[in-house]
């Protein structure tokens with residue numbers, strides 16, 4: 329019997345995972361991508377390739393590694409990241425909700441999904457530069473996130489595309505899907521402009537609505553007009569619109585999104601034109617080593633409330649909600665060596681001074697007197713007793729401030745002082761479609777839309793008030809694989 333004809337809309341990690349799974353199950357798969365070959369791969373290509381997975385022992389990571397002879401491995405402590413810890417991390421952002429069915433699936437299928445990709449030639453490497461610190465000659469990983477695809481997001485896309493094409497999958501670029509074809513209650517194909525293409529099943533894997541200013545404002549509020557878009561310009565909610573037209577349920581948190589502090593002067597959209605090692609350099613996520621001030625000269629978050637994996641995706645929103653949508657990140661010279669490369673990037677915006685008084689005067693758009701007083705109060709409130717240790721929640725904190733910093737609080741006392749202006753950058757949106765166990769799209773009345781499947785960013789119910797770093801790609805693979813199997817069966 330000939331295999332089912334499956335169309336996958338989009339070509340990011342979720343689409344590739346769905347496409348590979350559908351091909352494995354015997355389907356004939358055509359992938360339709362709105363972008364040309366340069367921007368195909370969507371947000372996936374902009375990522376660091378980091379994938380969060382549950383693992384009981386560090387031995388479970390070894391079969392995934394590209395280079396098992398890396399001389400650092402014998403001196404590396406990956407720790408463990410049991411499923412319960414992954415679940416607890418998600419629960420910590422659920423604003424009182426229990427784990428959603430989608431979150432339970434994400435946790436329980438995370439390791440197996442990444443291993444499955446490895447079986448298709450995707451290789452991984454430990455994230456030494458951003459997820460470990462050296463201590464007593466050992467590389468100590470922290471934050472539950474250890475591996476990234478080799479050569480980051482571009483590498484992930486290349487390895488997945490190669491697996492997809494090796495299995496017989498076809499890709500058409502510059503082929504944005506503009507509508508769904510239906511016959512009775514069933515989806516029977518797609519429109520690409522004037523062209524109609526029939527299929528037995530359609531998998532929507534065409535991202536969220538982060539790149540649509542109109543949708544951001546409508547769903548999330550006026551402040552989101554100002555957000556920089558960190559990734560592709562093409563994720564404009566097309567899949568959501570098409571599914572809602574057919575009565576698909578709106579599911580999850582439409583006010584929620586992943587948003588990160590970014591260089592105030594970066595341009596909109598990501599930077600695939602930069603060399604790979606420079607693409608992340610407009611991100612500014614080392615605030616946990618210093619403090620952040622808004623235009624009123626006030627701190628507005630506990631910069632050290634947790635490891636930055638658990639705060640960076642929320643603090644972009646916090647910045648965007650400040651007056652003028654800006655903040656300044658302030659550091660002293662003690663932490664210069666710990667700041668990521670993005671802070672010494674040739675295009676990094678910053679001001680520098682030898683005294684806090686001079687630095688406060690240089691903070692454009694900030695109340696100088698209030699900023700100086702905040703920095704002085706902060707310094708006076710630092711507890712000198714606990715030693716500073718960025719590999720653990722060190723409890724080195726301030727006491728008595730209206731808003732204390734509860735870890736890694738060191739006095740700002742060593743010149744030169746540097747301050748970096750930031751705004752909020754949106755990464756991806758959380759609200760989306762409801763899917764069943766086979767990845768089928770569910771209507772408001774609880775019944776499935778025959779022939780329509782979904783995965784990736786446009787699946788709702790996976791993230792609510794926040795995001796443990798590296799979960800988006802894993803979610804794309806977990807739900808993409810299910811949708812591919814569902815569509816092919």
Ligand SMILES: Cc1cc2nc3c(=O)[nH]c(=O)nc-3n(C[C@H](O)[C@H](O)[C@H](O)COP(=O)(O)OP(=O)(O)OC[C@H]3O[C@@H](n4cnc5c(N)ncnc54)[C@H](O)[C@@H]3O)c2cc1C
Nearest residue numbers: 338340342362370371372378505534559784785798800801
């Ligand atoms: C800068 C940045 C860094 C990130 N780092 C990480 C990380 O390290 N780890 C992690 O887990 N997550 C990370 N993320 C989040 C991650 O990118 C997403 O969670 C994930 O890539 C989404 O995969 P996806 O396949 O759903 O969407 P995408 O990869 O965005 O793919 C969607 C595709 O659909 C296409 N498309 C849109 N509309 C249409 C249409 N009408 N017709 C046809 N095609 C269409 C788009 O062009 C795009 O190619 C990062 C995101 C960004 C922006």
